[in-house]
Structure formats: C-alpha cells, structure tokens
Amino acid sequence: xxxxxxxxxxxxxxxxxxxxxxxxxxxxxxxxxxxxxxxxxxxxxxxxxxxxxxxxxxxxxxxxxxxxxxxxxxxxxxxxxxxxxxxxxxxxxxxxxxxxxxxxxxxxxxxxxxxxxxxxxxxxxxxxxxxxxxxxxxxxxxxxxxxxxxxxxxxxxxxxxxxxxxxxxxxxxxxxxxxxxxxxxxxxxxxxxxxxxxxxxxxxxxxxxxxxxxxxxxxxxxxxxxxxxxxxxxxxxxxxxxxxxxxxxxxxxxxxxxxxxxxxxxxxxxxxxxxxxxxxxxxxxxxxxxxxxxxxxxxxxxxxxxxxxxxxxxxxxxxxxxxxxxxxxxx
Numbered sequence: 001x002x003x004x005x006x007x008x009x010x011x012x013x014x015x016x017x018x019x020x021x022x023x024x025x026x027x028x029x030x031x032x033x034x035x036x037x038x039x040x041x042x043x044x045x046x047x048x049x050x051x052x053x054x055x056x057x058x059x060x061x062x063x064x065x066x067x068x069x070x071x072x073x074x075x076x077x078x079x080x081x082x083x084x085x086x087x088x089x090x091x092x093x094x095x096x097x098x099x100x101x102x103x104x105x106x107x108x109x110x111x112x113x114x115x116x117x118x119x120x121x122x123x124x125x126x127x128x129x130x131x132x133x134x135x136x137x138x139x140x141x142x143x144x145x146x147x148x149x150x151x152x153x154x155x156x157x158x159x160x161x162x163x164x165x166x167x168x169x170x171x172x173x174x175x176x177x178x179x180x181x182x183x184x185x186x187x188x189x190x191x192x193x194x195x196x197x198x199x200x201x202x203x204x205x206x207x208x209x210x211x212x213x214x215x216x217x218x219x220x221x222x223x224x225x226x227x228x229x230x231x232x233x234x235x236x237x238x239x240x241x242x243x244x245x246x247x248x249x250x251x252x253x254x255x256x257x258x259x260x261x262x263x264x265x266x267x268x269x270x271x272x273x274x275x276x277x278x279x280x281x282x283x284x285x286x287x288x289x290x291x292x293x294x295x296x297x298x299x300x301x302x303x304x305x306x307x308x309x310x311x312x313x314x315x316x317x318x319x320x321x322x323x324x325x326x327x328x329x330x331x
Contacts, residue, residue, distance in 0.1 A: 195268045
C-alpha cells in the first residue's frame, strides 16, 4: 500500500547527510576512502577518522571509529537548525519513538533514536564548518566525489519503514511492488528534491546496504574504476559501472576493506513538484535495477552492513531477485 505523505510533519529534515561506521584498521580505511574513492580527510585521531566530499563545508559526511568488528552505528540526517531538535523529539514521541539528545564531536545538537524497523539514526542540527575543496583541482583524486546523497537500507518490513518516514515528511519518488499489486518491495523516499535520500528494500534486516556520493559525470566513474585497478583494489568493485532503471543513475559500487558498500553515482533527476506521482516498477521488471547489462551478483543482493545488537528479521514479502549467477545459469 502506498504511504500517505505528511507535508506538515512538525519538523524539517533537510537531507541525508552522513554515516557513522566502525572499521578494524583506520590506516586501511583512510587509504581506501582518500585514494581509491577520492574523499577529503578532514581530521584523524588514534581511534576516529572523519572524511567528506569536495563540495562539503560540513566537517564530515563519513565517520569511522576503530573497532574489532565492522558495523554501521548510525545513519545521519540534517535538520533545519537547533530548534528542530526539540520539534523532532516531540514528533518522534507522537509516533511512539523514544529519543535522546547526545554530545558528538564536531556536531551541534544531536538526537539519537531507533526507527520502527530497527535502524539507528541521528538527527543533527549543525556541524563545524570547514573549507570546501571543490576548486582545489590539484587535490582531486579518483572519482572526485562531490557530496553525500543517500542511503539504502535493507528491512524485513518495507511498508512499516516507509509509513514511518512518510509521517516524518519524506515523499515517495519511486517504488517497487510485487507484480500487479501495491505490496511494497522497495521504496525511494526524498526530502531534498531529487529521487531519494532514503531507500528501503526487502530483505533480512535491519542492515545498511550502501550510502552514496555524487560525482561530476560518467567519466569520473570510469576513472574511479581505473584507479581502483591500478592501486590493486580492482576486486573491491562490487557492481557496475551501469545504469539503474530506478532513479536513472549511472553507478559504481565499491566495498571497503571492512566490507561496507559505498556507491559513486551521477545523473539522477529532479523530483520537486508535488503533483507528480511516484514511478512504479514491478519487482520482476528486468530494467528496474539495471537498465542495461547483466544483473548484480548474489553478494550485492544479500550482503550488507549490520547494526550492533540488532537481531535480523526475515522479510515479510517473499521474492527472489534475479542474480548474475542465476542469469548465467539460464544462458
């Protein structure tokens, strides 16, 4: 069933903004994200690494804490100013969700909560401001990632997750449904005017499938693949280059040394005018996930980063996406 878009949710979330991970080796993480992906290293301590895209004036869009296990700790959203933290607390309470304000380095008022699908989230009002590097062309590396754009989460109950975030003001731009029905298999939700800030897809969850940075053009994706190969990271490429039917994006997915998946992409479209309906895809549509080329491998469909202390639940909607392995077996 399609969700009801709450256009007056009582708070203003402005965008998906950052992700907080753990990693086993910060030297390996720094090398990967700086040299293979192309992010800017903002700061580093013995136990924490902060990075950002070239356009970003906020202190970080990726934080990695040293740990013996690799996990995703939080997905992060920006809200429109410090007073929005109070409004978010009230809006969440009205939906039956507990929250707690916390102190986080380099961030202003920050609110932690867990959504009904088990995803750990933080709303952030402000961050330390740093210098943009978008015209420091002599420093550009690999794909020249510009800015953080979105997340994709795996959840056992896409309907519940979609309804909750729609209540918080997110709007459905595209969706995948069981053939011939509106039984949600995947939802693409936005608040900033392009196709998605937050995606939920059907599977064992809660888990973080990937987060994404925009790049300037298609040649940046090819260059990133070439850089990965020349630095000995060719096998870190998880999928692509290719083009999604959903969102129209050209993409390249990579896995970091801890197995976390990051997407580099370009060319998704504007989605602002309120009268425009969401685009519907049957889950069996061959061009839904890949407009051209062969399907993704099993690991792209079934491997993702786990949250600490969150039990994984089996999906409520049954489906068997066509994998590369299955495709080759038929051909």
